[in-house]
Structures are given as structure tokens and as C-alpha cells.
Amino acid sequence: MDIFLFAAGLIVGGLAAWFIFRLIQKEKLSVFSEKSRFLEDALSQEQRKTAEKDTQLLDLQAKYSAAVADLRNMQEQLARQKSELEEVQKRFSVEFENLANRILEEKTKTFTEQNRTQLENLLNPLSEKIREFRDQVEKAYGTEREQRFHLGKEIERLVQMNQQLSDEARSLTRALKGDTKAQGNWGEVILEKLLENSGLTRNREYTVQERMADEEGSTLIPDVIVRYPGGRNVVIDSKVSLVAYEKFVAAEEEESRQQAIKEHLDSVRKHILELSRKDYQSLYQLNSLDFVMMFMPVEPGYHLALQQDPELWQYAYQKRVLLMSPTNLLAALKLIESMWRIEYQNRNAQEIARQSSDLLDKFNGFLEDLKDIGKKIDDAHHAWEESMKKLSTGKGSLLNRALKIQQLGARPKKEIPREIAGFSIPENDENEPNN
Template sequence: MVVAWVFVGLVVGALVAAATMMKKSQALREQVSAAEARARVGEALHQAAVESLERERADHVEAVANMEALFEATSSRVLANSMTQFNETQERILRERDSKLKDSLGPLEELLAQYKSSLEGFDKNHREALFDVKTRAGELLAAQLKTQEETSRLNQLLGRSADRGRWGEIQLANVMEASGLRANIDFDLQVTQSGEAGQRQRPDCIVKLPNNTTIVIDAKFPFANFEKALASESPSERRLYEEKSASDLREHVKVLATKSYWQALDFSPEFTVCFVPSDAALAAAYEADANLHTYATEKRVLLVGPTNLLALLWSAAEVLQRHAFASNAQEILRAATELYGRIRVVAGPLAKLGKSLNDSVSSYNEAIASVESRLIPIARRVRQLDGATGAKPIDDLKEITSSAKKLDAPKWGADLGDPELALQSEIIELEAYEEDGDEEVEGWGARAE
């Protein structure tokens, strides 16, 4: 029984379970159906969404394409406008820059043009200068060759004492010419004179100064040892010959001192100028003999080279020029004094001429008064007659109211009442009359011829 009940319970439980299961299955089927329906709806929605997405994607692609096309067109237009503006701006900037650059470069161009012109001129001058330099170089070379020839010939000539003396005379003549003094006027060369004891002397040059003052110049120089000193290559040998040259010059000074050229000349200072034709020779002599200058001064001999002699002669030329100016000034003063005296003498005739002019004016005024009071009234009455109506009227006669200016005798330094001045005036008038008479006679003679 129990088993039955158990069985019944199992059956009932199975039925209940089956019923429950059926309900759950039904619910599941419904859920599945609902899920399938939802799935179909979701699929449809998904499909719709996919289609919508595809459409949106296509629209997006189209929009993007349109936007790209629009952007490209806009970009091209903007770029074109920008480029146009940029080009215009750049062109304007370039024009402004060119204008400013031209303004800035204008002076530079002018300077460049001037520089080019100057460069061309410099190049031309350079070529001319180069040509001139070449010409001068050729001339210098020719002169050098000629100098070498002259030096060689001079060395040959200076081997003899007479020729050495001649060289000194030539150098002296050159210095005299450079001094500005006039030959045979301001100085004489190779003048022969007699010494104090009657011996014959011939100084090389005598310079003439104002007041009959003269300066004697001797141009003889012992050249032999100095020439050997120049030709020496050894310093000790050169020194030896320089000392010998100084000794020769000292001996020459001694000889000049015995000649006493100034004693044969009036107003000549008691010294003789010894001209050494070379400053180098004189300097070498002073270096070799330190007491040579003192010795020559004590012997009343002045040792000079070309430079010192030229300075001395320039001083002499200045003295002569100032003396000439002073002489001219004295002549001008004498002429001015004579002119003043003549002007003073002329004052008398001028005073007489003024008095004569005033007398003539007075006579003229009296004649005018007489004519106006006696003749003109009658002449005017005659003109008023019928037969003289065509006659021209008589002009009014005017008196002369001005008179000759009175001579201011004190200004002329003359006394018009001085008999001597009157006599001198009469002499001047007589001389003028005689000159006029001579001219008339000459004129008559010329007409007679």
C-alpha cells in the first residue's frame, strides 16, 4: 500500500514535474520565440543599421569627396589669391626696394662712374708716366754713359796740374752762373792785375760789391792726393791720402796768403776766398786736419766749397739788389724834389690864368648887359614889324655866375707875391713861347717844303 502510495506519489510527482516541465518548456519556447523574434527584429535593425551605415558611409564618402573637391577648389582659389597677393606684394616690395636701391646706389653709381673715369685717367696718366719714365730712364742711361765717359776723360785730364786748375775754374764758373750775379757787371773772371811788388797776378774771379768793394776768389785746388784717396779701396790707404790732400791744401793756403790779392785792389777786404771745387774734398780735408780752418783764417784765407760759396754769392747778390733799390730811391727822391719845385713855379702862371679868366668873365657879363639893354630891345621891335615876322627869335643871353677857383698858395708851397717866383713864371712862359715859336717855324718850314 505504501508502495502504491509511493508509486502514486511518484506518478503524481512525475505528473506534477511533467506539468511543471511542460510549463517551463512552454515558457522556454515562448522565450525562444520571443528571443527569435527579438533576434529577427535585431537582425532587421542590424540590417537596417548596416544599410543606414552603408548609406551614411556612402554619403560620408560623397561628402568627403565633395568637401575635398570644395576644399581643393577653395584652396586653389585661396592659394591663387594668396599667390597673386604675394606676387603683387613681392612686386611692390621689389619696386620699392629697387627704387630705394636706385636712390641708394645712385651716388654709388656716380662714384663708380667717377672712379671709372679717374681710373681711366689714372691708367692714361700711368701709361704716359710709364712712357715718360722709360724715356727718362733712357735719357738717364745715356746721361750716365756720357757721365762715365766724361768721368773717365776727367780722370785722364786731372792727371796734370794745369787741367786740375781748369776743373776748379769750370766749377767756379758754374757756381757764379747759379748765384744770379751778372758776368762782367757784378763779377769778372780771370782778371790780370799787378801785385804790390809789381808782379803779375791773375785771380780767378773778382766779385764787385757796392762802394767799389771787391772780393777775390781763387779756384786752384791740389787735386792729386784727393783723387788717390777716392780711388783707394783700403781705409788706411784712403786715410793716408786724405791727410796728404789736407797737407796740400794747407800749403796752397800758405801760397795764397803770400799773394795778398787785396793789396792791388781799392776798398777790398783783407782776405782771399779759396774755392774748393768739391764739398766732399773740403770735408775730408777738415776731417784729416782739424786745425786747417783756424790756420786758413789766420792767414786771411776763407776756405769754401760750392755750397758755402753759393750762399756767400747769394748774400752778395742781395746786397747789390738792395744797393740798387737804395740808388733808385735816391733818384726818385731827387726827381720828386725837382717835381715839387716845378709845381711850385707853375703856381704863378696858374694864378695869372685864373685872374685872366675872371677878367674875361667880367668883361663877358658887361658885354651881355650892354647888349641886353641897348641892342636886343631894338632887335625885338624890328622883329615885330610886318616884314620881319619870319625871323627867328633871339635867344636869351645869360650871365656867367661862376668864377675861376682861387689858387690856395699855401697848399702849393708858393708865395704869389714872391718876385723870384714871378721871374721863374716869366721864364717858364718865355720857354713855352719859344717852344711854340719853334714849332710854328718848323710847321712853316714843313709847309714850305
């Protein structure tokens, strides 16, 4: 009986131990599954970040390739213009030299010093203009080549600047926390720094804090107005969402992190609505594009908002607001700077073409003057021949009479020059004696 009870107790105890062991293993498995899901979520988030960075890099590479192609086309255009100008110069030089030699050889043996001086006065401005155009083309070509050389380094500086701005944002977070005015000023400083590094010139391609009035007379002061070639403009307004993002970074509990994310998204949406309601696009004196740019100087905060709400960018776009981080804003500004550089090069090319046309007009006028000079030389030579004929030919010509008087014994103080006397035509009926 005792053995039976002992065996029964042993079986019951074994079953109890087995159930307890199963419960412990199930709890451990649940904890392990939770950790596994957490790690998978973290891995997925990092993969999304990497994909977004890759997309941004591909976008920058595409813009860089387009800019290089534009610069290469401009280089080829300038090279063709330079070659054409040199060819025109050579052709004009040869034609002018041939024309001048032909005129000089056919019309006269020598020019007086006065004629040489007048010719130099006509030719020197022409030569100077040709040298000026050659120097201008070479200067434009050298500038374009130097700008193309530095374009690759500008892309590297863009990446470095993005990292620097991110570091500065983290270091200033605590100092700016809770001070809205200081946050706004800091955002404007970062915006101006990006503009300075973009290559655009203040008060030429962009203005800062320019006062404007709407239809009701209210004063509006956008942070920055960037000008496009062609007369259109775009407003850039800096909006800092820093406090909630700092909470997110500092939070250790998941609940606190989610609350901070919600506050951060609410802050960004609030800034979007505020900027949309200002309606800068309706200002008649601004001639703005159909959207404004909202600059978010905290790059990680920008990416956090878009990661947590993928529809946020579309929401802002529907409000005619473009969300811009330091990276993509600098890329956009660089693109605008490239557009302006091409615009200025086109203007220079147009000015070269205009002045070349003026030069050709003056050169054609100069050729007409040379033709007039040749015609006048011909007219003078013809008049001289006619005068010599009147002097030396025909019955009773002055030269024949003078020679006859000299033959009769007159002794003038100066003899008639031989080259003049050679033009006389004897008058047989008057010179022969009567039989």
C-alpha cells in the first residue's frame, strides 16, 4: 500500500514538474518572439532609410549628369563660336589683304604719308575689335572649363555640408529647446548659409526679408525670395520643428517615442498650414511659381516625419507647399545657380553675336569706303588723262604752241619737262615750210 502511494505521488510530482517546465519554456519563447519582432522592425526601418538615401543619391547623380551634359553642350557651342570667329577673322584678313594689294597695285604705286595715316586710323579700330572679341571668347571658354572642373567638388561639399548641418542641429538642440524665437533665427541662419554656398548672389538672384503687401494692405515678409531666369520667383520660408524631435531622440520608452513622433508630425503639419495660409503665390508683385518651399533645417527631423507619415509630402503639395531638407534644398539651389550660369553665358553669346554683326557692318562700310577711294583714284586718273589730252593733242594745243615758240627762239627760264613734252603730237601742216 505504501509503495503504491509512493508511486502515485512520484507520478503526480513528475507531471507537475513537466507542466511547470512547459510554462517556463512558453514564457521564454514569448519573450524571444517579442524581441525578434522588435529587431525585425528595427531592421526594416534601417532598410527604408538606406533605400531613401540611395534614392536621394541617384537623384543627385542624375542632376549632376544633366548639369555636366549642359556644360559640355555649352563648351561645344563656345568652341564652335570661337572657331567661326577665328575663321571669319582669317577670311576677312586675307580678303582685305588681297583687296588692299590689288587696289594699291592697280591704282597707284605709292601712298602719301597722309593716306597711310588715314588707312591706319581705319584699320586699327577694326583690329582692336577683333582682338577684344577673341579675348572675350577665350575668357568665356576658360570660365566654363573652370566651373565644370569645380562642379564635382561642389557635389562632395553638398554631402559634407549635410553632415555638418546635422551635427550642428544636434549640438544646438538643447540650447534652442523651448525658445521659439531663437529656433526661428537659427533656421534663417542655416538657410542663408545654404544660399551663400549655392553660388547664388544676394540681391541679384535672391533677396532676404523683402517686405511686400497683399491686396488688403497687410505686410508680408518672406524669409527668402529666389529668382529664376525668365522673371519668375519662388519663396523659401524656414520652419523649425525641434522640441518634439528632441523628445523623440531622448525618449527611452516606446510609448514616449510614439508620443514624441505624434507631436513632431503635428508641429510639421501646423507649419504647413501656416505657410499655406500666407498665400505668397497671390502677390501680384512677386510673380511667384505655384508653390512655396518650406525649409526644415533639421535633416533627421525631416526624414523622421516622412518615414512616420509617407503621405505628408503629398499633403503639403496639395497645400502648394514643398517640403525641403538641407540636402535637397541645396541641390535645388545648385540647379537654379546652373540655370543662371547658362543664362549669363547665353546673354554673353548674344552680345558677342550682336557686336560681331556690328563689326561686320562696319567692315562692309570700310570696304565700301575703299571702293569709293578706288573710284576716286580712277576718276582722278581719268581727269588727268583728259587734261593731258587737252594740253597736248589737237591742232593749236597749248603744248605744241609752247614748243613751237621755243623753237622760234624764245628762251624761257625753265625748260618744258621731257615727260610732258613727250605727249606733244607734231602738226605737220603747220610745222612743215611752204614750198
